Amino acid sequence: xxxxxxxxxxxxxxxxxxxxxxxxxxxxxxxxxxxxxxxxxxxxxxxxxxxxxxxxxxxxxxxxxxxxxxxxxx
Numbered sequence: 001x002x003x004x005x006x007x008x009x010x011x012x013x014x015x016x017x018x019x020x021x022x023x024x025x026x027x028x029x030x031x032x033x034x035x036x037x038x039x040x041x042x043x044x045x046x047x048x049x050x051x052x053x054x055x056x057x058x059x060x061x062x063x064x065x066x067x068x069x070x071x072x073x074x
Contacts, residue, residue: 010053018046 021042025033033039 010057011050014046014049014053017049018042 022033
């Protein structure tokens, strides 16, 4: 759903949501998360959100993407 909202800004949206998640986690736990598996899981989730969202945005908004070859005729 988030790819539909943000179209080409998927990576920015994913990083923002991840930072909000880290902030909320620190607020709820009253401590900085130090477990290694938490950070690995968070990083994997971030990468999956970026890549799957970018792929979905590409499929949905294929006609709106600007390719480098098209910029020369701009």
